[in-house]
Amino acid sequence: MKMDELLKDDDQPPDVGEVEEKPPSPWQDAPLSKWRDWRWQLSHRLRTVEDFAGVIHLTEEEIAGLSAPETFRVDVTPYFASLMAPDDPTCPIRRQVIPTGRELAPFDAELADSLGEDAHSPVPGLVHRYPDRVLMLVTTQCASYCRFCTRSRLVGDTQIMFNSASYDQQLAYIAETPEIRDVLISGGDPLTLPLAVLERLLRGLRAIPHVEVVRIGSRTPIFLPQRITPDLATMLARYHPLWMNLHINHPQEITPEVEIALARLANAGIPLGSQTVLLAGINDCPNVMMALVHKLVKNRVRPYYLYQCDMVHGAGHFRTPVSKGLEIMEALRGHTSGFAVPTFVIDAPEGGGKVPILPNYLLSMSERKVVVRNYEGYITAYTQPTAYAPHDPATCAYCQAQRGTEDRGGQEGIAGLLAGRARQVAPEGWRATHARPIRRSTAPFIVRRGPEDLGILQDAVLETRETKEA
Numbered sequence: 001m002k003m004d005e006l007l008k009d010d011d012q013p014p015d016v017g018e019v020e021e022k023p024p025s026p027w028q029d030a031p032l033s034k035w036r037d038w039r040w041q042l043s044h045r046l047r048t049v050e051d052f053a054g055v056i057h058l059t060e061e062e063i064a065g066l067s068a069p070e071t072f073r074v075d076v077t078p079y080f081a082s083l084m085a086p087d088d089p090t091c092p093i094r095r096q097v098i099p100t101g102r103e104l105a106p107f108d109a110e111l112a113d114s115l116g117e118d119a120h121s122p123v124p125g126l127v128h129r130y131p132d133r134v135l136m137l138v139t140t141q142c143a144s145y146c147r148f149c150t151r152s153r154l155v156g157d158t159q160i161m162f163n164s165a166s167y168d169q170q171l172a173y174i175a176e177t178p179e180i181r182d183v184l185i186s187g188g189d190p191l192t193l194p195l196a197v198l199e200r201l202l203r204g205l206r207a208i209p210h211v212e213v214v215r216i217g218s219r220t221p222i223f224l225p226q227r228i229t230p231d232l233a234t235m236l237a238r239y240h241p242l243w244m245n246l247h248i249n250h251p252q253e254i255t256p257e258v259e260i261a262l263a264r265l266a267n268a269g270i271p272l273g274s275q276t277v278l279l280a281g282i283n284d285c286p287n288v289m290m291a292l293v294h295k296l297v298k299n300r301v302r303p304y305y306l307y308q309c310d311m312v313h314g315a316g317h318f319r320t321p322v323s324k325g326l327e328i329m330e331a332l333r334g335h336t337s338g339f340a341v342p343t344f345v346i347d348a349p350e351g352g353g354k355v356p357i358l359p360n361y362l363l364s365m366s367e368r369k370v371v372v373r374n375y376e377g378y379i380t381a382y383t384q385p386t387a388y389a390p391h392d393p394a395t396c397a398y399c400q401a402q403r404g405t406e407d408r409g410g411q412e413g414i415a416g417l418l419a420g421r422a423r424q425v426a427p428e429g430w431r432a433t434h435a436r437p438i439r440r441s442t443a444p445f446i447v448r449r450g451p452e453d454l455g456i457l458q459d460a461v462l463e464t465r466e467t468k469e470a
Contacts, residue, residue: 021452024082026054035078038227042143042192051078056086072152076098076144080223083252091426092282099146100317108314109349117151123169125162129353133182136170138162138201142189143223146247148277148315150347155188162377171204173391174211181212186244191220191227195235202239214239217275221249221261228261233268234427240269245304248274250283251291259299266300273304276342278325279318280309286331293332293340303342308357311349322346322357330359334375 022028023035026042034040046052049066057068066074076097083099085091112304120129127135137151140160149155174180185203190198205211216236220227236242246266248254254262266272274296276283283289293303306328309319325344332341345354363379364371370382414423 014231023078024093027078027082036226038224038229040434041077041224041226042080042458045077045144046078046081047074052081055081056084056094059089059100059104061100062098063444064101068101068104070100072146072149073157075142077224079226079257080144080320083255090281093252095282096146096148096279097250099147099314102317103147103314106115107311107319108311109311121175124266124371125166126170126173128173128177132179133184134174134177136178136183136185137187138167138185138190139188141187141192143192143220143227146219148279148309148312148318150310150312151188152312152314158266167201167204171201171208174205175208178210181210182215183211183213184215184217186217187219189218190216191218191232192224195232197435199239202236202242206239206362213241213243215243215245217245217247221246221265222248222253222258225255225257225261228264230264233264233270236265236270236340237268244272245273245275246301247276248292248296248301249276249279250288251295254295254299262299262301263406272301273305274301274342275305277305277307277309277318278320278328278344282318284320284324284328286328286466289328290332290336293336293342297337297340304338305354306342306344308344310347325357326359329357330375333359333407 006197023033025031027035030040049058049063052058052062052066065071073170073439074097080093080097084094090092115125117129120127122128125137127137130134137154139162140155140157142155145155154160174183185201190201193201202214205214220407246262273307276289276292278284283292296303306325309315310321310323311319329341342359346357347353348355361372361374362370363373368384368386370384371379372382373379413425416425
C-alpha cells in the first residue's frame with residue numbers, strides 16, 4: 001500500500017480533548033487540528049540528519065547512522081520525535097528510532113530472517129509455523145521504524161508491496177486449512193492501512209467458519225496515537241472476538257495521547273496485550289520494567305511477552321544476556337500482581353518458536369514430595385497425593401474428539417509423548433547415526449524383540465542403507 005493511498009482514508013482524527021493546547025516545538029506554528037491528524041503526522045515524518053537536527057542535538061554516532069547508505073529505513077512521526085530528550089543521546093525514546101554507527105557493525109550469529117519465517121511461508125506473506133495458527137503479513141509499512149526490527153529484511157521496503165491478489169491468496173490458504181483457528185494480522189503495521197482495506201481483511205477472515213480468533217499486532221497506538229479514531233474503533237468492534245497485541249518498551253511511551261488511544265480500543269471491547277523487547281540501555285532494569293508493567297495494567301493492557309532481542313542484523317548493540325531477563329523476572333514475580341508479570345521468552349532462531357525462560361522455582365521432586373522455593377527464597381516441601389486416579393483419555397469426550405487429529409507432522413513434541421501418541425522425538429538422522437550392522441552371533445543366548453522394536457530396527461537399517469547409497 002503506497003503512502004498516497006494511505007492518506008486518502010476519510011475517517012476523522014480523534015477528539016483528544018485538552019491533551020495539548022498547541023503542538024510542541026518545533027511544530028508550534030502548525031495548526032493543532034493538523035497535529036492531531038494521523039495523515040498529517042505520516043506525511044511530515046522525520047528521516048534525515050537535517051530533519052532531526054531541528055529537534056535534537058545529534059551526536060557524531062547518530063549522524064553516522066543517519067548518513068550511512070542502504071541501511072534500514074528511518075521514519076519517525078513528529079509526535080514520537082517530540083518525546084525525545086534533545087540533549088540526552090541515552091534517551092530511551094530516541095535510542096529506539098534513531099540509528100547509530102553501532103547499527104552497522106555485524107555480530108556473531110546474526111541472521112537476516114532470524115525467526116525462519118520465510119521457510120514456513122506456504123503463500124506470499126503468510127507464515128504457518130504452529131499447527132493451529134498463522135501469521136498474515138499485510139503491509140511492509142509502519143508509522144515509525146524500530147531499529148531492532150525482526151523483519152527489517154522486509155519492513156520499510158517500498159519495493160515489496162502486498163495487494164488484493166496477495167490477500168486473496170492468504171485468505172484462500174486459511175479457508176482451505178481447517179486446523180487454523182487463530183490468525184494474527186501483522187506486517188509492517190496493519191493499523192497504517194486505510195480503514196476499508198483493513199475491514200476487508202477482517203471481513204474475509206470472519207467469513208471462514210473455522211477461524212475462531214483474530215489478532216492484530218501493532219505499534220501504531222504508540223508511534224501514532226492519532227490514528228486510533230472513533231471510526232477505527234467502531235469498525236474493529238464489529239469483528240469480535242478480536243484481540244490486539246501492542247509493542248510497548250518503556251513507560252515514557254505511555255503518554256496522555258497514548259492513554260486516550262488505549263482507552264478507545266479497550267472501550268471497544270478489544271483485549272489488549274503488550275509485547276516488550278528487552279533492550280540494552282533502554283529497559284534492561286528491573287525498576288524500569290516494574291514501572292512499565294504497572295503503567296500498562298493501569299491502562300488495561302496485559303503484559304504478555306518479554307522478548308529476548310532477536311539476532312537480527314543491526315540489533316547487536318541492543319542484545320542483553322539471558323540472565324538479565326531472568327533477573328527482571330525475579331524482580332517481578334511476587335513483587336507485583338501476577339497478571340502484571342509477562343512471560344519471558346526466546347523466539348528460537350530459524351523457526352524454533354517461542355521458548356519460555358523462567359527462574360527455577362522447582363528444586364527437587366520425589367513420588368511423595370515436591371521441594372519448591374518462592375520469590376523470597378523461602379523453601380518448602382509440598383506433599384503429593386497418594387490416591388490420585390489418573391485421567392482416562394478413553395472416557396474423556398475432549399480426548400475422544402481429538403482422535404484422528406493427532407498427526408501434526410511432528411509438531412506435538414513433548415505433549416505427544418506425555419499423551420502416549422509417540423515414544424520418542426528424534427532429531428533428523430538420529431536413527432541412521434545409531435544403527436549398527438546386524439551380525440549373526442554364536443553366543444549362547446537369544447535377544448527377544450517385540451514387533452515394534454523390530455519395526456524401529458528395520459527402519460534404522462533402511463535409513464543407514466539409503467544414507468550410504470546417497
